[in-house]
Amino acid sequence: MLVFHQEDFRSRFDRLYDIRHDLQLVTKNGLVGFTSTLLASFAITLQHAGAYRKNILRRAGVDPETLKENILTTLRVRFLDVLSLGSLEVVQTCVLLGSYYLYYGRPELSWPICGCGLRVAQALNLHRKLATSDSTSRSPGSQSNEVRKRTWWAVYEIETICSMLYGYPLTISEHDCDVETLDPHADQQNYRPSPLARDSSINVATLLSYKYFMSKLLMIVRAGLTDLYHVHQHPANPGTSSANRTTRLQQLIYQVAELDDRLRHWHQELPPTLRLENVEASASSYHLREEIDADIGASGARFESHIFQLQALALSLAFENARILVHRPLLSYKIIPPAPTDPQGKGMATFPSSAASNPFQRSIQACREAALRTSAVGSTPIFHYASTTYAAAFFGMHLFTAGVTLCILASLAPLSMQSQEAKIGVHRLLEMQLSLKESSNLAAQSHRILKNLADLILQKEKEKMFEFSALEEAAQTVPIVDGWPEHSRKDIGESLPRISDASAATVETQDNASLPATGDLGETSIFNPDYGIIDFDFDENPSVTNMLLDLEQAMYDSSGDTTVPDNGLSNLSSHPTGNDYIEQEGWIWGVDFFPGANG
Numbered sequence: 001m002l003v004f005h006q007e008d009f010r011s012r013f014d015r016l017y018d019i020r021h022d023l024q025l026v027t028k029n030g031l032v033g034f035t036s037t038l039l040a041s042f043a044i045t046l047q048h049a050g051a052y053r054k055n056i057l058r059r060a061g062v063d064p065e066t067l068k069e070n071i072l073t074t075l076r077v078r079f080l081d082v083l084s085l086g087s088l089e090v091v092q093t094c095v096l097l098g099s100y101y102l103y104y105g106r107p108e109l110s111w112p113i114c115g116c117g118l119r120v121a122q123a124l125n126l127h128r129k130l131a132t133s134d135s136t137s138r139s140p141g142s143q144s145n146e147v148r149k150r151t152w153w154a155v156y157e158i159e160t161i162c163s164m165l166y167g168y169p170l171t172i173s174e175h176d177c178d179v180e181t182l183d184p185h186a187d188q189q190n191y192r193p194s195p196l197a198r199d200s201s202i203n204v205a206t207l208l209s210y211k212y213f214m215s216k217l218l219m220i221v222r223a224g225l226t227d228l229y230h231v232h233q234h235p236a237n238p239g240t241s242s243a244n245r246t247t248r249l250q251q252l253i254y255q256v257a258e259l260d261d262r263l264r265h266w267h268q269e270l271p272p273t274l275r276l277e278n279v280e281a282s283a284s285s286y287h288l289r290e291e292i293d294a295d296i297g298a299s300g301a302r303f304e305s306h307i308f309q310l311q312a313l314a315l316s317l318a319f320e321n322a323r324i325l326v327h328r329p330l331l332s333y334k335i336i337p338p339a340p341t342d343p344q345g346k347g348m349a350t351f352p353s354s355a356a357s358n359p360f361q362r363s364i365q366a367c368r369e370a371a372l373r374t375s376a377v378g379s380t381p382i383f384h385y386a387s388t389t390y391a392a393a394f395f396g397m398h399l400f401t402a403g404v405t406l407c408i409l410a411s412l413a414p415l416s417m418q419s420q421e422a423k424i425g426v427h428r429l430l431e432m433q434l435s436l437k438e439s440s441n442l443a444a445q446s447h448r449i450l451k452n453l454a455d456l457i458l459q460k461e462k463e464k465m466f467e468f469s470a471l472e473e474a475a476q477t478v479p480i481v482d483g484w485p486e487h488s489r490k491d492i493g494e495s496l497p498r499i500s501d502a503s504a505a506t507v508e509t510q511d512n513a514s515l516p517a518t519g520d521l522g523e524t525s526i527f528n529p530d531y532g533i534i535d536f537d538f539d540e541n542p543s544v545t546n547m548l549l550d551l552e553q554a555m556y557d558s559s560g561d562t563t564v565p566d567n568g569l570s571n572l573s574s575h576p577t578g579n580d581y582i583e584q585e586g587w588i589w590g591v592d593f594f595p596g597a598n599g
């Protein structure tokens with residue numbers, strides 16, 4: 001979370017430290033709110049402190065875990081007193097404290113805390129652009145204004161991530177906000193903002209570029225949550241007639257296509273420094289995790305290189321997660337092949353059997369590519385250092401989505417080449433979660449659920465292996481309707497399908513798999529513009545539905561509750577109320593979450 005200027009933060013800490021014994025001076029200097037922000041920062045830092053730094057505290061007679069719990073207890077007890085200050089620091093405290101609970105499986109605390117921060121931010125007009133007639137200290141381009149923008153976009157980010165992870169409603173109105181986006185070059189000396197500088201794609205990346213591009217990506221994610229998942233409000237029941245269902249599905253296909261194009265455009269704008277394929281080709285700036293932990297007060301080119309690599313990894317995982325989020329709604333459907341004697345004259349010749357003409361196949365392909373690329377980042381050097389940073393929890397929350405996606409896709413065609421690819425991806429994700437579990441309980445919980453799902457996949461393949469009675473029927477030539485691209489239907493000995501139509505890179509099946517290239521991702525649209533005209537029948541995809549039901553059972557098995565509620569997956573489609581992260585995080589996989597199309 002980017003909520004303040006580093007140098008200003010350190011300067012205020014020095015002031016606070018000098019007068020720490022005089023509470024009146026602390027209050028007089030307006031440092032009470034800053035103290036709460038400082039404590040929230042300490043809590044996050046202690047959570048990710050390595051052995052070297054923890055030993056420094058122990059030698060000073062301080063137990064790190066006890067100190068962290070005391071800080072969190074103090075913030076909880078004095079939270080209302082902090083809120084009453086109504087200052088910028090209050091918003092910063094809410095964002096930091098809320099993000100801490102968000103990434104450590106306590107959304108029931110994170111959501112209301114961030115909501116309080118949002119209300120204070122709106123009261124301070126952080127969501128509004130400052131007029132040029134304002135005082136110099138708060139004029140556009142000043143450090144004060146940059147802090148305001150950073151704080152607001154941090155609020156925007158945390159609310160969007162809460163909604164993306166747990167299905168909470170979005171409360172920020174886009175129409176009520178006109179604040180500028182973050183300026184990637186704001187910290188450069190003698191820098192003056194200009195229209196040219198706003199185009200970050202033609203400028204050298206700075207450490208602030210990450211937050212600029214992450215904010216832009218979350219705008220797209222937010223649009224997907226609103227348009228596809230209706231988390232902003234519950235849509236009215238539009239009826240259940242066949243005509244209404246077709247119209248709603250047509251609209252859904254259009255929305256998915258538009259959001260996919262926006263994601264591709266966003267990816268094209270990334271500077272080379274923030275592209276993971278470029279980072280993967282270079283050596284890490286640190287050789288051991290212990291080096292990072294011991295480099296207290298790190299700065300300079302080496303440290304910046306390390307930060308750039310972490311940022312590139314975070315953007316890559318967030319991008320792939322966004323693609324799965326956007327395409328997931330269409331996974332629930334499949335095209336029904338017409339009968340040879342169709343009375344309307346729509347014979348097999350017009351049936352959209354190829355991936356290029358089938359939107360449902362294309363969505364499955366997009367999710368498959370995104371999940372496989374997510375699984376491949378575990379082979380990059382920078383990922384091995386992630387567990388020592390606050391980014392560990394951020395990374396961990398994306399692995400679960402990719403893992404569930406691959407488990408679903410593996411179950412669609414047991415014993416096939418694409419199923420083998422998916423299982424290899426699940427294996428990589430399980431390894432990645434193990435490396436993060438000490439720093440993120442989300443990764444540990446996700447690891448349990450994916451193991452259960454993997455067991456289900458293997459059981460399905462075992463059953464399929466002994467279904468000899470279906471051999472004669474399977475030998476017949478039938479149209480492809482299960483959603484898998486034709487080029488994926490290969491023998492085991494053949495190379496794996498390309499990650500994108502425009503990319504020549506392939507996914508390797510060895511343990512040291514290369515990272516699939518995404519550099520050409522934006523050159524070819526995932527959808528044909530004529531998809532708005534639906535000239536085929538469609539229905540729910542039973543293979544996906546069955547796997548989602550298995551997913552819910554695995555969730556309850558992992559949480560210790562082996563009883564699936566009578567209402568199927570509908571509980572995953574409602575806003576979470578329990579304390580178990582996994583049950584709440586699975587909300588986007590609810591069978592009944594798309595009433596607008598399912599009818």
